[in-house]
Amino acid sequence: MRAAHFFWDASLNTPVFAPWADPDAKPLIRFQNVTKSFGDFTAIDDLTLDIFEREFFALLGPSGCGKTTMMRMLAGFEEPTQGRIELAGRDIAAVPPNKRAVNMMFQSYALFPHLSVWENIAFGLRREGKDKAAIAARVEDMLKLTRLQKFARRKPHQISGGQRQRVALARSLAKAPKLLLLDEPLGALDAKLREDTQFELMDIQEKTGTTFVIVTHDQEEAMTVASRIAVMDEGKIMQVDTPDRIYEVPNSVYVADFIGDVNILDGTLTANGENSFALHYAPDQAPITARSDRPFTDGQSAHLAIRPEKVAIHKEKPEGVDNLLSGEVLDIAYLGNLSTYHVRLPGGQVVKAQIANTRRLSRRDITWEDKVWISWTFTAGVLLDQ
Amino acid sequence: MTRLSRFNVVSLTLGFAFLYIPMLILVIYSFNASKLVTVWAGFSTKWYGELLRNEQFLDAAWVTLRVAVISSTIATVLGTMAAYVLVRGGRFFGRTLFSGMIYAPLVMPEVITGLSLLLLFIGIGLDRGVLTIVLAHTTFSMCYVSVVVSSRLMSFDRSLEEAALDLGASPFDAFRLVTLPIIAPAVISGWLLAFTLSLDDLVIASFASGPSATTLPMKIWSSVRLGVSPEINALSSILIGLVTVGVISASLASKHASLRRQQETQAAARTT
Numbered sequence: 001m002r003a004a005h006f007f008w009d010a011s012l013n014t015p016v017f018a019p020w021a022d023p024d025a026k027p028l029i030r031f032q033n034v035t036k037s038f039g040d041f042t043a044i045d046d047l048t049l050d051i052f053e054r055e056f057f058a059l060l061g062p063s064g065c066g067k068t069t070m071m072r073m074l075a076g077f078e079e080p081t082q083g084r085i086e087l088a089g090r091d092i093a094a095v096p097p098n099k100r101a102v103n104m105m106f107q108s109y110a111l112f113p114h115l116s117v118w119e120n121i122a123f124g125l126r127r128e129g130k131d132k133a134a135i136a137a138r139v140e141d142m143l144k145l146t147r148l149q150k151f152a153r154r155k156p157h158q159i160s161g162g163q164r165q166r167v168a169l170a171r172s173l174a175k176a177p178k179l180l181l182l183d184e185p186l187g188a189l190d191a192k193l194r195e196d197t198q199f200e201l202m203d204i205q206e207k208t209g210t211t212f213v214i215v216t217h218d219q220e221e222a223m224t225v226a227s228r229i230a231v232m233d234e235g236k237i238m239q240v241d242t243p244d245r246i247y248e249v250p251n252s253v254y255v256a257d258f259i260g261d262v263n264i265l266d267g268t269l270t271a272n273g274e275n276s277f278a279l280h281y282a283p284d285q286a287p288i289t290a291r292s293d294r295p296f297t298d299g300q301s302a303h304l305a306i307r308p309e310k311v312a313i314h315k316e317k318p319e320g321v322d323n324l325l326s327g328e329v330l331d332i333a334y335l336g337n338l339s340t341y342h343v344r345l346p347g348g349q350v351v352k353a354q355i356a357n358t359r360r361l362s363r364r365d366i367t368w369e370d371k372v373w374i375s376w377t378f379t380a381g382v383l384l385d386q
Numbered sequence: 387m388t389r390l391s392r393f394n395v396v397s398l399t400l401g402f403a404f405l406y407i408p409m410l411i412l413v414i415y416s417f418n419a420s421k422l423v424t425v426w427a428g429f430s431t432k433w434y435g436e437l438l439r440n441e442q443f444l445d446a447a448w449v450t451l452r453v454a455v456i457s458s459t460i461a462t463v464l465g466t467m468a469a470y471v472l473v474r475g476g477r478f479f480g481r482t483l484f485s486g487m488i489y490a491p492l493v494m495p496e497v498i499t500g501l502s503l504l505l506l507f508i509g510i511g512l513d514r515g516v517l518t519i520v521l522a523h524t525t526f527s528m529c530y531v532s533v534v535v536s537s538r539l540m541s542f543d544r545s546l547e548e549a550a551l552d553l554g555a556s557p558f559d560a561f562r563l564v565t566l567p568i569i570a571p572a573v574i575s576g577w578l579l580a581f582t583l584s585l586d587d588l589v590i591a592s593f594a595s596g597p598s599a600t601t602l603p604m605k606i607w608s609s610v611r612l613g614v615s616p617e618i619n620a621l622s623s624i625l626i627g628l629v630t631v632g633v634i635s636a637s638l639a640s641k642h643a644s645l646r647r648q649q650e651t652q653a654a655a656r657t658t
Contacts, residue, residue: 075548075552076551076552077548077551096551097548097551097552098551098552098553098554098555098556098557098560099554102552103552103553104548104549104552106545106548106549107545108543108545110543110545110546110548110549112546112549112550112564112568113568114567114568123550123553123555123563124553124554127553127554127555127559128554154654155650157647157650157651157654158650158651158653158654159654160654160655161655163654171549171553172552172553175553175554
């Protein structure tokens with residue numbers, strides 16, 4: 001690993017991998033004002049993005065947002081209509097897919113059904129014209145990495161879904177590509193297996209030092225595996241950031257709403273201190289105070305995004321809290337580990353408060369139609385202008 | 387097992403009687419000792435022996451076989467190529483026209499195909515013989531191959547080819563190493579279809595052949611016009627036997643393969 005990419009994060013006291021914060025770092029992949037149209041439909045709209053070496057980069061968005069098109073452009077199956085895509089500083093528009101140092105793991109796995117697991121993994125190596133011993137050694141390494149040694153002689157239809165997924169991964173890693181593209185790699189696995197495989201993927205990414213770009217519509221998956229996430233919508237990137245910042249500091253209502261659960265309160269702002277604003281969300285209620293590093297003008301309309309787990313719920317009126325609202329319990333969703341209370345404010349807005357069920361019978365004192373108080377600190381929410 | 391109702395039994399009997407009684411009669415009369423086709427004079431296999439000594443029939447059979455093998459092979463190569471371009475070529479100029487045109491010979495009356503080929507061969511001064519029959523049969527059976535192969539290609543997972551390209555295979559290697567082995571069953575059935583079509587074609591072969599080459603259907607047709615001989619019955623029985631054995635063994639083999647595959651898939655799913 002190149003030392004220049006490591007910063008000392010004072011709050012964590014550990015070196016942090018963050019090449020995107022280093023102005024001298026050279027990106028491995030660079031999208032420059034890339035547009036891709038299919039007839040009248042614009043799949044990618046003037047998109048600019050840098051992805052760095054050794055990153056585990058997630059493209060996240062609903063279906064039809066253009067994330068798969070971006071991946072297919074990287075693999076060489078689609079050409080940009082406008083703009084430039086660079087790989088390691090070179091424009092790759094004219095390079096056909098079979099000449100790119102990029103490999104892809106397909107959503108359907110696309111294992112060759114007539115070839116054994118061993119032959120599937122060796123397929124790419126044989127195209128390079130390597131000698132037999134070198135190919136055999138590399139295939140063995142890949143089988144070991146993905147724990148498939150026992151299944152080398154089997155055909156794809158003779159192994160289970162999870163094993164097929166690992167064959168697809170081994171095959172795409174065998175050529176030691178600069179960049180590995182993963183198209184919804186875990187979509188076909190059941191929840192339990194998916195979770196295990198996510199950690200396995202991260203492990204393999206670390207071991208091999210390959211740059212991974214993963215396409216997914218599963219936000220939990222993106223949060224788990226990625227070093228950075230790009231949230232996309234209608235061919236545009238809405239926000240690119242680390243998972244924690246995407247979650248804690250979204251830049252728009254769209255991103256806040258797409259990742260996890262969120263309460264949005266609309267209103268107008270007035271400044272009430274340095275970096276502090278009052279949000280008037282209902283005519284006859286006291287305003288909500290929120291901190292924001294971003295500047296807002298007085299009278300500007302804005303949205304406060306606040307996560308349900310940052311909202312506390314009380315039966316008795318608490319003292320010394322930043323924001324206190326009263327309401328009535330409309331609904332309770334019991335999820336086992338968590339309970340979500342839907343609280344209706346006098347103005348009709350519904351705010352969700354989420355409480356971890358740390359004790360067996362905790363919070364059973366609050367029930368439907370109870371009058372309750374909800375509170376949060378003035379740093380808990382994020383003020384957004386769009 | 388479901389018990390059939392009386393109505394079902396009757397329909398089944400009628401249907402199959404309609405289909406198979408003519409052939410059955412033919413086979414029975416091929417073992418007739420009498421020279422007269424309509425009079426039964428006891429069991430004999432002599433006509434089979436006569437057949438093997440009939441040079442004309444053997445020649446015709448040999449011509450037919452050669453024509454069928456060569457023309458169906460060429461038709462399979464050309465038909466597969468055409469299907470591949472039409473299904474995979476993307477939306478190039480005139481694609482709709484081409485894909486319509488490749489199917490047109492399917493509905494074209496054979497007489498017209500035969501006549502136009504005859505005019506072509508005369509026009510370019512090609513001597514009619516085995517070569518012209520091969521060309522004619524390739525022409526009309528190629529579109530059948532193309533139909534069979536393109537329907538398989540349409541259901542073919544495109545990402546398999548993309549995976550091959552992605553792993554560094556040239557487009558030709560991707561076709562040779564991935565596409566072709568996977569669509570092989572369709573290509574083989576296309577070949578078999580072309581082969582059978584060529585074997586039993588009478589009309590087009592009559593137009594395209596000259597005095598130097600006579601196919602078996604042409605030979606049978608011309609000898610029947612002089613009266614049905616028991617030799618022809620024997621020959622036809624042999625053909626029926628060959629086809630029956632071929633069809634039954636092919637369907638058994640494919641049933642066995644799909645059963646095994648199903649068992650293996652289930653076994654794999656259990657060991658997750």
